Amino acid sequence: MKSMGATQEEYYRGVRMAPYDLLKELVFALAGVGVLAVLISLVLSSPDVAPVTIATWAQQDPVDLVTTATGELAGSTTSAGYGPPYNSASEGQSWGPIAPQKWFGARIPIDSANSFVMQPLQRASFSNTDLGAALSAWQGASADQQSKWLDAYTKALADATVTDGKVVVATGEYGPLPLMMSNLLGVAQAGGLDGLLVINGRFYQTDYTQPLVFMGDGEYLAGLADEAHLTGSLWGMMNETGSYPGQTWLWLYTMWYQVFPFNSDTGFIGLNADNADLGIIILMTLLTAALALVPFIPILRDIPRWIPIHRLIWRQYYAPRKVAART
């Protein structure tokens, strides 16, 4: 079997060679790209919009925070009904028998009602007897009674107003909910809920799953993102805050979200807006595999022969007489 080194000798046999300084080329490239990067950095800087905190959310849109927290108790939020990997409330996305979302179970367990509302309130009730009593009343009530209070309170929140940073609703039968929620809001506005959700009873922490999922359940963060054009229906995956370029290389991935069947409710062959995430990942995996295997795919590997760009790149080779005349 011929060794590849020997093959290169044979490969270049009869081919005219010319001096070419690879190391000089590398050094020039390093210097050139370096100067370019430094200049652009000095002139344009980089984007850094400060993160949203639950405290900011609670201060800027207390009704939304209380509505979201109430929804967590009612099990009506996105996270409460998400399914794997957070819980088993639903099966997640699937396309026929392809349902990888549920294959691995709830490996990142989140109990929305407890994690986001009850446990923080229990901690906050340490020396707050009124709150303690409200929590006992809540936990002692039947599921039926809790539902009635939740329904009534949720409806009332739709018309809630804000006075001195507190949420005010019309009078009604809400049980201990208003007291629980006003305490939760107070803790949130003071920054305590950010801490409680991240730390989760520990000291060191690098996992922000809980506060991010909680914020994702509300409308406040999504509203800010919409203004910054980061949301999916606006090709958001490619975009960046401010006037900076984003991840342009994601153009094809984000494009599919804007086209049929992934933007349609009815869809095609079982692919639609509901399982768009899964459908698009499958599609992009296939397309990426096709790109990697271009050398083996007829037509795709022949296109370069049909498009004469290579004749420009190798014009000295294809028209040697012109080269000789150029001395």
Next chain:
Amino acid sequence: MDTPASYVHWGFILISVPNLIVIGAMVVLFAIALIAPFPHAGEGDDVGNK
């Protein structure tokens, strides 16, 4: 640079001006690389190798 970008809306395509500039610059760079003359150190050097 922290003010929101402008967007170009063409059919179903919605692209930010900064992203459009990047892609446009890439196409222009590729075209220049195809056309620009490349300096050769010397003509008619050794045939074969080593």
Next chain:
Amino acid sequence: MSATSSLGGTTPEKPNSWTLRLRQAIDRHLPMDHLLPDRQPYYVGSWVYVFGVVTIAALVWVVVSGVVLSFMGPQWWHDSHLGKFFNSLHFWSVQLFFIFMVLHLWGQYFMAGWRQGRAATWLIGVVTFGISILTAFTGYLSQQNFDAQFIAINAKDAMNSAGVGAFFNVLNFGQMYGLHVMLLPIGVTILVAVHIVLVRVRGVVKPIDSEGGSRS
């Protein structure tokens, strides 16, 4: 120090020493004057050929600025002007890296660079592209700002839908940061090194339809 007398050819019997056999294989496949040639075929005469090396140059600046950022910790650039500058350097080097890499991809596609035994080089190039995207993704998630928050909250749905989210939690800063500063850059560097070695081993592919021709 030189190889045995059977220079590049085959000995009557294979030597028993693995070390010797490895050295002989390296001498055959990638002798020094193939690794660092001072000559190229004359058809390497277009600026399109330069996109590969400027991609490497951009990657070097990505790593250098990344090393500075990781040395000072993930919060530094939010609080310091110098930190902000290094973050900008990292941000724009990444933009340049992807710009030049895609231009290199376009060039290699239209030159059909995979021909004559170079399919592995092409394949590794595409894999490198994919791993680079993953590296950039974990980088965006490590920014600890609004952009990172929103990307995390949305990307989780895609990851979860594919079952990947159970193991790759985009909301877990610690996991994303560790992948971004260590595991993935090691992957990219190894892939790029193998890619370059393959180019040096095989040599630069000949022009299309030159096979069988006798042009010099």
